[in-house]
Amino acid sequence: MNNTEWWIKATLNKTPMFWFDSGNLNMSQLPVPCVTSEGIALQDNAYQVLFENSRDAICLIDAVTGRILKVNQAAEKLLNRPRCELIGLHYSILHPPGECEKYTMAFDQYTHEETTSINTEVYTGDGRIVPVEINASLVQMPNGSCVLQGFFRDITEHKASEAATYLLSCYDPLTGLPNRWQFIEHLANAQTTAYRSDLFGAVLLMDLNAFKRVNDACGHDFGDQLLQDVAIRLNDILREADIIARFGDDEFAVLLPSLAHSIQMAAWFAQTVTDKIHNALAAPFSLPYGEYSPNVRIGVTLFPQEEETASNLIKQAETAMYRAKELHCDTACFFEAPMQKAVEARFALESDLRRAIEKNQLRLFLQPQVNSHGRIIGAEALLRWEHARRGLVPPADFIPLAEETGLILQIGEWVMAEACRASVRLANAGQPLRLAINVSPRQFRHPNFVVSVQAILAATGADPASLTLEITEGVVIDDVEDTIAKMLKLKTLGIRFAIDDFGAGYSSLSYLKRLPIDELKIDKSFVQGAIDDASDAALVETILAVARHFNLGVVAEGVEIIEQETFLKDSGCQCFQGYLYGRPELAETLIQSRLANPFNTFRDGEPQ
Ligand code: C2E
Ligand code: CA
Ligand code: CA
Secondary structure: OOOOEEEEOOOOOOOOOOEEEHHHOOHHHOOOOEEEOOOOEEOOHHHHHHHHHOOOEEEEEEOOOOEEEEEOHHHHHHHOOOHHHHOOOEHHHHOOHHHHHHHHHHHHHOOOOOOEEEEEEEEOOOOOEEEEEEEEEEEEOOOOOEEEEEEEEEOHHHHHHHHHHHHHHHEOOOOOOEOHHHHHHHHHHHHHHHHHHOOEEEEEEEEEEOHHHHHHHHOHHHHHHHHHHHHHHHHHHOOOOOEEEEEEOOEEEEEEEEEEOOHHHHHHHHHHHHHHHHHHHHOOEEEOOEEEOOEEEEEEEEEOOOOOOHHHHHHHHHHHHHHHHHOOOOOOEEOOHHHHHHHHHHHHHHHHHHHHOOOOOEEEEEEEEEEOOOEEEEEEEEEEEEEOOOEEEOHHHOHHHHHHHOHHHHHHHHHHHHHHHHHHHHHHOOOOOEEEEEOOHHHHHOOOHHHHHHHHHHHHOOOHHHEEEEEEHHHHHHOHHHHHHHHHHHHHHOOEEEEEEEOOOOOOHHHHHHOOOOEEEEOHHHHHHOOOOHHHHHHHHHHHHHHHHHOOEEEEOOOOOHHHHHHHHHOOOOEEEOOOOOOOEEHHHHHHHHHHOOOOEOEOOEOO
């Protein structure tokens, strides 16, 4: 560099910003130091001019005290404060609290050689917060002290254009949905969460058959409108946590995170969502030349899968989607054979279950409930399905499906009517027995529930006082007001209510106080754990104490051995149900044995 030419190293890219001749400099008049790349201090009015007229806002800060020594016009303008207000302030006053820390951390990194660049924010005199880029470096003064010189640049516009670019790069401008790139990001996050939470999720890929014909026949404007309408319909039926994306043309993707803990259940839920999608898009879209009902082909894959990237999962869903197209499949296709099998099995079960009532395959079983003397005082109605091929199917294998599909409404009515008929037969024979009937959440929540119970009572002539309806805590929590209203209506008829599996769910004491409940059923897991596990024992004792306090009856379920009964009796329990007294058996069998031996007591199934 020429000896008489000096430059100020001012910006991060280290290109010379100002050039001037040292011959014009008068070092003695300089109000602040200015330092060359070789570390030589300059003092001159020329510097003052350059300093004042710089496009960048410049602040000089005492590196020891952190106080502002000098600012230029651009800094006054940027900060919207006169220099007389700024000089002497601590630099931290300029920054919002969190931002100031960023600044301070960067402070430690300032060196004489390097210019440090940080993106931060500053307060302005009129209360705005302005995003700025600061390029700062430490300057050693001839007297040994240090000054921090900071070049501030307002980056509001830059940020806005960055945000706009980001939006464009992440979202589909036509529908406003995330694009493929953004979807992959969401999916990658969902995979991590799925591993951590042990919950399976699903990726759905779909396209609308014959969409191209709409574009060709009606023009792109209508094609665009159609895609927007599809996006709206999808948005309406999916959960908030689900992500819908458009990959281009008529290809949409859906991410369903956190569906279920088992792959089968997740496949099942994913299938339910694809059904919803088919239904939502089945209603015709109006177009200038008629209506359009797209054939939607959907491919599904589940995650997490060991070492599969988000892109690979999308490819899997794509493969499944092509299979759905080939097969002209109106239901979705799954990528993996076991998933496909699980879904097919579910479909087969569903269609069989739909016909179970008309084929007379449902069976009502009864399991006795006894008092502390072993005398039978009631029975719980438990459903079985006598399937032609599968044999006797336990309720756990089909009640969730019935609940999911809504078939539970019909099935629940069948159980209630059958239990009422059993109750009438026992009463007519002079052997009345209180029967407990399980009511599923969907059944209870149905607006016609009360009316349907009343109709069954009227049709069968059963005495409402001989019925106890068992509901679970989940039903109560969902809508306490509605639950109370329904319970009160049925209670006026004389029906009793029990909370089933008490202790296994939410178990809030506050609803016990508010709900018109008569009985708690202690979940069998606690009853069975109580003799070995101190916390189960404590729970059983607590439930009994709570029941005493609220004046509620208690039935302990799942009593299998005499030690469990002894513990329960010692804790004050007076009503028991379990294999120790009798397994569930055909209602007819129990009715017959009761009619034959009205004073039977039960233990190990043997009369005493
Ligand atoms: P739940 O209401 O808790 O019924 C008690 C379950 O415990 C019954 O199983 C019963 O057979 C079983 N159990 C009784 N004593 C013992 C015992 O000593 N040891 C063991 N290990 N188990 C015992 P099940 O019949 O398989 O019914 C399972 C669940 O299916 C029922 O649980 C209930 O939630 C549901 N369910 C059964 N029938 C119906 C129904 O008609 N409607 C509805 N909505 N759900 C039903
Ligand atoms: Ca029950
Ligand atoms: Ca139970």
